[in-house]
Amino acid sequence: MNNATLEVVNPFDLKPIGEVKLVDWPTIDAWLNTASQLHKTRANWLPMHQRIAILKKTAQLMQGRFDELAFQIANEGGKPLMDAKVEVTRAIDGVELCIKELGHLTGTEIPMDLTAAGSGRMAFTTREPIGPVVAVSAFNHPLNLIVHQVGPAIATGCPVLVKPASATPLSCLAFVNMLYEAGLPEEWCRFAPCKSDVAEQMVTDPRVAFFSFIGSGAVGWRLKSKLAPGTRCALEHGGVAPVIVDDCADLEAMIPALVKGGFYHSGQVCVSVQRVYVPEDMATALAQAIADKASKLKVGNAILADTECGPLVNPNEVKRVEQWVNEAVAGGAQVLCGGQKLGETSYAPTVLLNPPLDAKVSTQEVFGPVVCVYGTESLSDAIAQANSLPVAFQAAVFTQKLKVALRCVREIDATAVMVNDHTAFRVDWMPFAGRRQSGYGVGGIGHTMHDMTQEKMAVIKL
Known part of the structure; x- marks a missing residue:
């Protein structure tokens, strides 16, 4: 300039x-x-x-x-x-x-x-x-x-x-x-x-x-x-969009939705899927299923018809995402896919399992191709973690139980709670807003x- x-x-x-x-x-x-x-x-x-x-x-x-x-x-x-x-x-x-x-x-x-x-x-x-x-x-x-x-x-x-x-x-x-x-x-x-x-x-x-x-x-x-x-x-x-997964969720339908919601536009969306809370005994398998699909996404120049994940907006954003992921890994997060730069302008679609709750990837908007999965002890624990940040925008819950869906709609602090869909869903006539910060x-x-x-x-x- x-x-x-x-x-x-x-x-x-x-x-x-x-x-x-x-x-x-x-x-x-x-x-x-x-x-x-x-x-x-x-x-x-x-x-x-x-x-x-x-x-x-x-x-x-x-x-x-x-x-x-x-x-x-x-x-x-x-x-x-x-x-x-x-x-x-x-x-x-x-x-x-x-x-x-x-x-x-x-x-x-x-x-x-x-x-x-x-x-x-x-x-x-x-x-x-x-x-x-x-x-x-x-x-x-x-x-x-x-x-x-x-x-x-x-x-x-x-x-x-x-x-x-x-x-x-x-x-x-x-x-x-x-x-x-x-x-x-x-x-x-x-x-x-x-x-x-x-x-x-x-x-x-x-x-x-x-x-x-x-x-x-x-x-x-x-x-x-x-x-x-x-x-x-x-x-x-922006937000740090939370997703709560119930133990009866339809995993086959959920995985493509989470991958799309997390890696659409390489995560550069204000309501991109970022924090996924799953019952402890399901967390590893679910995170691996997301990673298996995310690792197959084609990263490249966005003008090519078969590209599924484009670059980040500038090289400095790639460096920032790399630093945030490295911080999470140093704190104990497990990398299930990605976790590295793909040249100066792109970052690999990345899935992290159980990053520290105080890491930047857990507390701030990544605005990059990173999805974090956390094992939780209970639905109450998942809701508490979803509501733990000063930002609140759109959220989601995956469940086949009406009682669980309605509880999450009621108790998650968000302007919109998607049931059995990813957090980045939007049509242009619906109200679209962030709460608090x-x-x-x-x-x-x-x-x-x-x-x-x-x-x-x-x-x-x-």
Whole structure:
């Protein structure tokens, strides 16, 4: 990175694949001023039918460039092409979901004559755009995350400035350009790749009405603490996703789910399977079954059709994962597969049995291809360990007993508990959020659109 451009590389072979111009503060300052004026002057607001037409056209353009978008995701982000295609499908569905959710973004009638004081009046609410939005995104879903942040802003009539992850700006740029091609005036959505100091100045500017952040907890909480008075926000951070396995679980169905949930995008997912709690007498066999399947996953360049696990986002992440695994092994963890770098940019899918409970792989988000299996004495012990960390996002339980499933749903500290499915399951209309240190607010397209609007009430004296 220099003062003018950001070079983008394929994270597997580190070869340059493109570049984007960095935006300086004077430019962003002018964009924020324009966005503020767009919102303040109601005559400037885009009517809903126009916003719907733009989003419909954008979805059509995305469908027409499906393969190009999937290759871009794989090429810049390292997500295997087979999974990148799924992301494009979700992103197109997400744009269309923005249109559908507009029909649910309604006000309500407020009864006034419940007491004599309100008698003779009628009241109702409407929803209107909150104002300028700044979206800061992550690298791991470089198209779909942008859709989740920018699509709701466009749908609700909020001008938006979007800063993509520095590793993956090209998918964001493609989406923004398709919005323009679909008829969105450029002042309503600005592509704003910039240095971190400029990004912080943009986020904390008092003209920002809503801040959408997807990324590390350390950065997100720090930025939240610096927001201007009145700026609303939503933060989506990571977790250390727990899975509880009951002694009657269907192992044949469970193993593929755990492998997919743990090694999808090489574990670079905020709800990736990381901690698997199993009855003590089953732990070794289950861990070995996961390892047997994980060891067969093909690691390579994500742009190749048969790659199942791509690289990590940069070489420093490979070194970090290596250090964390080595720490766990030194503390007594048993390596059942992997446990080593595969060159500068990739790490082998790794299964660890009984790492120390205070090791980094047990207490922090690995964000790499590492699944840890722990033997537990009882279901109560497993639930206690699952709830032992200051982060809480999605969790899972595998069981054929309704009583066990419902107990885990009730007692696991998580925003969602998957029964007989992995922790990384998601559809784009469901609420998606972290508790405590894992986030603030609720994601999911409809929920984000609600956050990007505000309620106004009219009280009419008859």
